[in-house]
Amino acid sequence: MTSATFKLARRCERLKASEIRELLKLTARPEIISFAGGLPAAELFPAREMAEITRRVLETEGCKALQYSTTEGDPTLRHHIAERMNRTQQTRVEADEILITSGSQQGLDLTGKLFLDPGDVVLCESPTYLGAINAFQAYEPGFVEVDTDDEGMVPAALEQALARHDRVKFVYAIPDFQNPSGRTWSLARRRALVEIAAREGVVVIEDSPYAELRFEGEPLPALHAVDTAGNVVFLGTFSKTFCPGLRCAWLAAPRALREKYVMVKQSADLHTSTLIQRQMAGYLELYGLEDNVRKVVDVYRERRDIMLGVFAEAMPEAVEITHPEGGLFLWLTFPGHVNARDLLEKSLEQHVAFVPGGAFFPNGGNENTARINFSCMQPEQIEEGSRRLCRVVAEVLG
Ligand SMILES: Cc1ncc(COP(=O)(O)O)c(C=O)c1O
Numbered sequence: 001m002t003s004a005t006f007k008l009a010r011r012c013e014r015l016k017a018s019e020i021r022e023l024l025k026l027t028a029r030p031e032i033i034s035f036a037g038g039l040p041a042a043e044l045f046p047a048r049e050m051a052e053i054t055r056r057v058l059e060t061e062g063c064k065a066l067q068y069s070t071t072e073g074d075p076t077l078r079h080h081i082a083e084r085m086n087r088t089q090q091t092r093v094e095a096d097e098i099l100i101t102s103g104s105q106q107g108l109d110l111t112g113k114l115f116l117d118p119g120d121v122v123l124c125e126s127p128t129y130l131g132a133i134n135a136f137q138a139y140e141p142g143f144v145e146v147d148t149d150d151e152g153m154v155p156a157a158l159e160q161a162l163a164r165h166d167r168v169k170f171v172y173a174i175p176d177f178q179n180p181s182g183r184t185w186s187l188a189r190r191r192a193l194v195e196i197a198a199r200e201g202v203v204v205i206e207d208s209p210y211a212e213l214r215f216e217g218e219p220l221p222a223l224h225a226v227d228t229a230g231n232v233v234f235l236g237t238f239s240k241t242f243c244p245g246l247r248c249a250w251l252a253a254p255r256a257l258r259e260k261y262v263m264v265k266q267s268a269d270l271h272t273s274t275l276i277q278r279q280m281a282g283y284l285e286l287y288g289l290e291d292n293v294r295k296v297v298d299v300y301r302e303r304r305d306i307m308l309g310v311f312a313e314a315m316p317e318a319v320e321i322t323h324p325e326g327g328l329f330l331w332l333t334f335p336g337h338v339n340a341r342d343l344l345e346k347s348l349e350q351h352v353a354f355v356p357g358g359a360f361f362p363n364g365g366n367e368n369t370a371r372i373n374f375s376c377m378q379p380e381q382i383e384e385g386s387r388r389l390c391r392v393v394a395e396v397l398g
């Protein structure tokens with residue numbers, strides 16, 4: 001059979017299959033110990049409680065829970081989200097600044113649709129979240145990676161990038177336990193970014209799926225909380241504190257901007273599932289998220305520590321290893337001559353998977369890095385997989 005050629009839009013030429021998705025297919029084999037995906041631990045999902053909530057919602061609300069609803073999202077759910085954000089992120093958000101989205105991933109896509117014309121510029125951390133690169137890519141921007149160290153984006157580098165590029169539309173940042181690097185921005189860097197962005201008239205897109213997953217240290221205010229100019233869009237999600245399969249998330253934006261987001265979401269999917277929003281609101285009312293978050297944090301902290309313990313003992317000294325205070329990921333930097341894609345091939349022979357870090361740099365390079373997830377394997381698999389990985393690295397480094 002000859003394969004048909006389709007006359008696709010020009011922007012689709014730049015779309016690549018996500019390396020992580022392709023890898024995840026490979027790593028579904030049961031013998032693989034996978035540190036590749038960013039999956040939460042499924043055994044912590046409250047399936048029994050969700051069955052109870054679903055029954056209650058359908059019994060008390062009946063067909064209304066199965067009907068179309070407003071694009072903005074369920075008012076009760078938005079109210080709960082605003083209350084939680086203000087309590088956990090030190091923000092002062094109101095329910096009418098919130099738009100419910102189908103995953104934060106949709107928030108990223110809507111952001112691209114709303115802000116980006118071909119040739120516009122996105123400023124981002126280096127490295128940054130691959131899913132955001134892919135979401136923005138469809139709108140044909142250029143990416144400028146701003147120098148980023150252990151405290152976050154370097155302010156002087158940010159100012160320089162803004163001075164050099166006159167079509168910057170927004171700065172995209174993940175200030176807490178970043179995917180992929182696990183880094184957390186200091187308070188000083190948060191203030192500097194918000195201040196510089198407001199002065200230069202560019203919006204900050206704060207992507208914050210992990211902030212509540214803190215294992216140690218003091219919580220820091222969100223960028224949205226330190227902003228006084230109404231210049232930050234906050235993307236939050238229940239994927240990592242609750243269950244990703246619900247695809248229930250939100251964004252908080254100044255009212256006038258939120259209205260624009262509502263319009264682009266309307267054309268994308270009319271609204272996020274009515275039933276799922278009612279389930280989520282019901283869960284928050286009946287159980288709250290606090291026990292869930294506590295459980296997740298305890299389990300992930302233990303898993304991080306097992307991995308860090310093995311790496312401290314057996315990883316060659318030439319490898320730099322981060323010590324994230326929360327989240328889902330460690331970040332490894334190998335000596336410059338090591339290519340993590342080759343390392344992955346060798347590691348897969350030992351049935352251990354991870355993601356080579358080069359994929360997280362929109363302009364390429366940095367092939368000597370790797371993202372290692374510690375949230376979704378059992379403790380004994382983490383111990384064994386980490387030992388195997390150390391042996392592979394030791395062999396490669398000779
Ligand atoms: C930084 C970041 N943003 C957004 C997302 C997407 O989250 P959601 O499941 O809410 O679409 C992820 C998922 O891993 C992520 O790491």
